[in-house]
Structures are given as C-alpha cells and as structure tokens.
Amino acid sequence: MIKAENFRQASHMGFFSAIKFMVLVKFNAYKTSIAQMIRQIFSPILYFIFLAQGLGALIPTVTFMGEKVNYKTYVFLGIFAYILVTAFSESIYRTTVDKRYGLLALKLQGGIKPFYYVFGGGIFMEISILIQCLILLAVAMLFGVRVSFPLYLLGILFAIISMYFWRSLAVLISIGIKDYRT
Known part of the structure; x- marks a missing residue:
C-alpha cells in the first residue's frame, strides 16, 4: 500500500511524459478559446x-534616458513588453483555474512534479x-522600424528565460488565491 506522502514519488511520470502531458493539456485549453487565439x-x-x-x-521622437528615440521604435519595445505582461496574467489565470477545479491537485498527485508543471x-x-x-517584428518592419536582429534575438531569449521566472511566480501567487477576480 502506498502512503499519501509517498504517492507522488511512486506515481512519477518521468520528465518527457509529464512535459508532453502539460503541453497537450495547455494546447487543448487554448484551442477551445477561439477569441483568445x-x-x-x-x-x-x-x-x-x-x-x-x-x-x-504626431510624435516623431521621444526623449528616453536623455536620448532621442524614434517614436515607432519606442512603441515597438513597449508592445514587446506588453506581450510578456499579458503572458504573466494568462499564467496566473490558467493556474488559478487548475487550482479552483482541482486539476492542479490531480496533476501533482498524478506524478507531475511542480517543476514539470511550471516547465x-x-x-x-x-x-x-x-x-x-x-x-x-513583421508589422514593425513593414512600417519602417529598423530592428537590430542580434538585439531582438537577445530580447526574445531574455523573454523566454524571464517567462519561466514569471510562470513560477504566477504559480506561487495562484496557489494563494481562491479565484481569478482576487
């Protein structure tokens, strides 16, 4: 007989099985919301x-940290940051829904370790x-914004790394709240 405290270790899914499961679950949740897509x-x-x-x-340049910056470039970076903040909010929402309906507990009891859940x-x-x-990027370039590809790729790499931090933080926050309105 498995004791409750040993259940997760005894039912461990394995890294690739757990990751595949989490990606498929998130994809299925995502594809049901056409409006979100x-x-x-x-x-x-x-x-x-x-x-x-x-x-x-109307606004050709903006002064940022003492330097004049093209307004379209300034807005481009702002929209990039907005995409990241929206993903953080979505992560809190998805984790709160998982917690509210008992899916988080089922996933954790079913062998998905917290790291696998986040990753x-x-x-x-x-x-x-x-x-x-x-x-x-395509829209910005279409409208004449000059983008440094190495810096943009570095920004995307930073976004990927930071999103796992934000996702972890979102999971911690979501565990402490009862519903998304909170």
Whole structure:
C-alpha cells in the first residue's frame, strides 16, 4: 500500500511524459478559446498600427534616458513588453483555474512534479509569445522600424528565460488565491 506522502514519488511520470502531458493539456485549453487565439494574433498588429502609426505622425521622437528615440521604435519595445505582461496574467489565470477545479491537485498527485508543471505549462506559452513577437517584428518592419536582429534575438531569449521566472511566480501567487477576480 502506498502512503499519501509517498504517492507522488511512486506515481512519477518521468520528465518527457509529464512535459508532453502539460503541453497537450495547455494546447487543448487554448484551442477551445477561439477569441483568445484571434486576440493573440491581432493584438500586436492593432497595437502597432494604432499606437505607432497613428501617433507616430504626431510624435516623431521621444526623449528616453536623455536620448532621442524614434517614436515607432519606442512603441515597438513597449508592445514587446506588453506581450510578456499579458503572458504573466494568462499564467496566473490558467493556474488559478487548475487550482479552483482541482486539476492542479490531480496533476501533482498524478506524478507531475511542480517543476514539470511550471516547465511544461510554460512551453506552450513560450510558443505563443514567439508567434506574437514574430508578428510584431513583421508589422514593425513593414512600417519602417529598423530592428537590430542580434538585439531582438537577445530580447526574445531574455523573454523566454524571464517567462519561466514569471510562470513560477504566477504559480506561487495562484496557489494563494481562491479565484481569478482576487
């Protein structure tokens, strides 16, 4: 007979099985929300068009830390940061839903270690962020924003690493709250 405190170790799924499970669960949750997919595809486009193009004609440059910066470039970086913050909020939402309906406990009891939960759940989020960042890059370049590819790739790498920090923090925050409104 397995004791409750030994249940997770006895039912351990293994790294690749757990990661595959978490990615498939997140993908299935994501594909049921068509509105969310549309929002993630069109939000970088619409934000750039309305903020950068719309106001860019009125505001050619912005002074940032003592230097003049092209307004469209400034907005481009702001939208990039917005994509990351939105992913953090989504991570809290998904973990809160998992906790509220008992899915988090089932996953943990079923052999998914907390690290696997954070890592596996983050993979699909990273793919979503990468797609949004590529869409943003394409739109920005279409409207004449000059982007340093090495710095942009470095920014995306930083985003990927920081998203796992934010995802871990989101899991910790979500465990302490009862519903998403909190």
